[in-house]
Amino acid sequence: MTYLLTDDFWAKFALSAGILILFLLLRKVFTRYIFKLIIDYTDKKGITTASSILNSFQKPVRWLFVVIGLQLALQFFPYDLISDTAEKKLFRSVFVVIAAWGLFNLSSMTTVLFPKLMSKLDINVDKLVVPFVSKMAKTLVIVLGGSMIAEEWGFNINGFIAGLGLGGLAFALAAKETVSNLFGGIVIVTEKPFTIGDWIKTPSVEGTVEDITFRSTKIRTFAQALVTVPNSTLANEPIINWSKMGKRQIAFHLGVTYSTSREKLQAIARRIELMLIEHEEIHNDTIIVRFDRFNDSSLDLYLYFFTNVTSFADYLSIKEDVNFRILLILEEEGVSMAFPTRTLVVQSEGVQSGSGIIQEEQALLRSS
Numbered sequence: 001m002t003y004l005l006t007d008d009f010w011a012k013f014a015l016s017a018g019i020l021i022l023f024l025l026l027r028k029v030f031t032r033y034i035f036k037l038i039i040d041y042t043d044k045k046g047i048t049t050a051s052s053i054l055n056s057f058q059k060p061v062r063w064l065f066v067v068i069g070l071q072l073a074l075q076f077f078p079y080d081l082i083s084d085t086a087e088k089k090l091f092r093s094v095f096v097v098i099a100a101w102g103l104f105n106l107s108s109m110t111t112v113l114f115p116k117l118m119s120k121l122d123i124n125v126d127k128l129v130v131p132f133v134s135k136m137a138k139t140l141v142i143v144l145g146g147s148m149i150a151e152e153w154g155f156n157i158n159g160f161i162a163g164l165g166l167g168g169l170a171f172a173l174a175a176k177e178t179v180s181n182l183f184g185g186i187v188i189v190t191e192k193p194f195t196i197g198d199w200i201k202t203p204s205v206e207g208t209v210e211d212i213t214f215r216s217t218k219i220r221t222f223a224q225a226l227v228t229v230p231n232s233t234l235a236n237e238p239i240i241n242w243s244k245m246g247k248r249q250i251a252f253h254l255g256v257t258y259s260t261s262r263e264k265l266q267a268i269a270r271r272i273e274l275m276l277i278e279h280e281e282i283h284n285d286t287i288i289v290r291f292d293r294f295n296d297s298s299l300d301l302y303l304y305f306f307t308n309v310t311s312f313a314d315y316l317s318i319k320e321d322v323n324f325r326i327l328l329i330l331e332e333e334g335v336s337m338a339f340p341t342r343t344l345v346v347q348s349e350g351v352q353s354g355s356g357i358i359q360e361e362q363a364l365l366r367s368s
Contacts, residue, residue, distance in 0.1 A: 016073040023069025031062045056105035060098045067094050093149045100145030107137035135214065184231030185214055198243040205229055247283045247306035248315050254326065255298030255338040264335055265291060269301055271329045279325075281308050281318045298338030 039054050071091050082090070189212070194200045198209050200219070207221035217234055219227045254272075256265065273289040276282050283306040292302035307318045330337065 012076055016076040019076065020069045020073040023065050023072070027062055027065030027069075030065065031058065035061070053106060057102040060102040060105070063101075064095075064098050067091065067098065089152050092152050096145055096148045096152070100141050103141045103145075104138055107134055107141055180230075180232035184233070184235035185212060185217075187235045188212060188217065188231060193239045194241050194243070198241055201240040201242065202229075202234065202237045204233065204237065242310070245310040247308060248310050249304075249306050250319055250322070251302075251304045253292065253295075254301040254303060255295060256301070256330070257336045257338045258297075258299060260299060260335050264333055265299060265301075268329055268333050268335055271333070272301070272303065272326055275325050275329065276303075276305050276322070279318075279322065282306070282322070283308050295338075297340045 035054065035058060039058075042054065071087075074087065188194075194209055196209050196211065200206070200209060205219050205221065205227045207219040207227065209217060210220050210226070211218040212231070214231075216228045216230050219229060221227055256268070269289050269291060273287060276287045276289065277284060286304070286306060288302065288304040290302050291299065293300045307315050309315060309318065
């Protein structure tokens, strides 16, 4: 095709190029100065929601100026590069992409916006729900944007959905595990047996919950390994949530020697009980210190109580402090802790010489 480089051609070409350059300059001025000024103002006034929305649409708006400038420039271009119908479809599709881009960015901001909205409505929302809602919003934006673009270019969305209905059985069988995991995730979010950051234990894994997706839950073990567990598995397993403990149990036997008198045994039991009652980090509702049993090598006191804290490090620190205080009480009362001992009694038949008795005792000792 031959283009005639007439004065009219150059005039239209200059006008088209000028419009495009003008919108490029407007984009720079708007995004660098006006947009930044608005964001700074909202941040200064503490309007974090508006600031988050503006930040989400900042890059899409920059490209919106380019697309609008290009669309207007093509109207004054001396020649038609594409047909009017294709041009309209193309630019409408681009506008949908830009809008979907901004909404997708805004969906990422739901981790900040959603909790604030719920707090204003005085609705308590578990932090596990927030990333789940964000992922659902992103998926919805992508599906709606793709559907609008497909419909713009003449694809029959209704026929596609009907086709899915015809092949629904095969699809359901193929996606059985995926659907199970999805419903397992919904069960976890609604029933909330745990949340992100909780320390949980199941028959398959123990660790700290890091993330939950549509398909699986990620758990960081204490060996710092990341375990990905399908939601359907977690939904059907017993789950122990150690982070939900209101208090933490300590229970053990304290054995003292058989030479300890009844008065001393009662005294140390009462002193240990009083020490636990007065301890600031011990829960006072349940404190048991009782003489429990006559063991093979010791008289056993049974101690049963709870700490106020539940974190493992603090729990061990309090347990250590209690143990040191018990040792101090035993020292002050002059009572010794027992250790496994055995008394061997040797009996000899008839009258034997002293050396014979000694030899028999030594033989029995060696055999034992």
